[in-house]
Amino acid sequence: MTAQEYSIQELSEASGLPRRTIHFYTQQEILPPPSGAGLGARYSEEHILRLALIPYFRRQGLRLDEIRVKFKEMNLENMRNIVERIPVQA
Secondary structure: OOOOOEOHHHHHHHHOOOHHHHHHHHHOOOOOOOEOOHHHOEEOHHHHHHHHHHHHHHHOOOOHHHHHHHHHOOOHHHHHHHHHHOOOOO
C-alpha cells in the first residue's frame, strides 16, 4: 500500500489554510519540504498532521519556534495520537 500524497491545492483544502501559509511554515521549518518541486510537489500525512497540530499548540501558548522544536521530538504515531484527541472546534 502506498502512502497518500497530496498536491498543494489538496493540502490547502484539507487544512483550511492558504498556500501562502503552508509555504511560510515550510520556510520556517515547521513543515518538512514536499517531495518534488513546483507543480509536482507532493505532500504527505505528516504535513496534514502538522497543520492540524499547529493551531492546537498555538492555543496552548507555544510560539512557532517552540512548535518547530516539539515536532522534532515527535514521530507520526505521536502526532496521530494527539490529533485524534483534539476536540472539534465549534
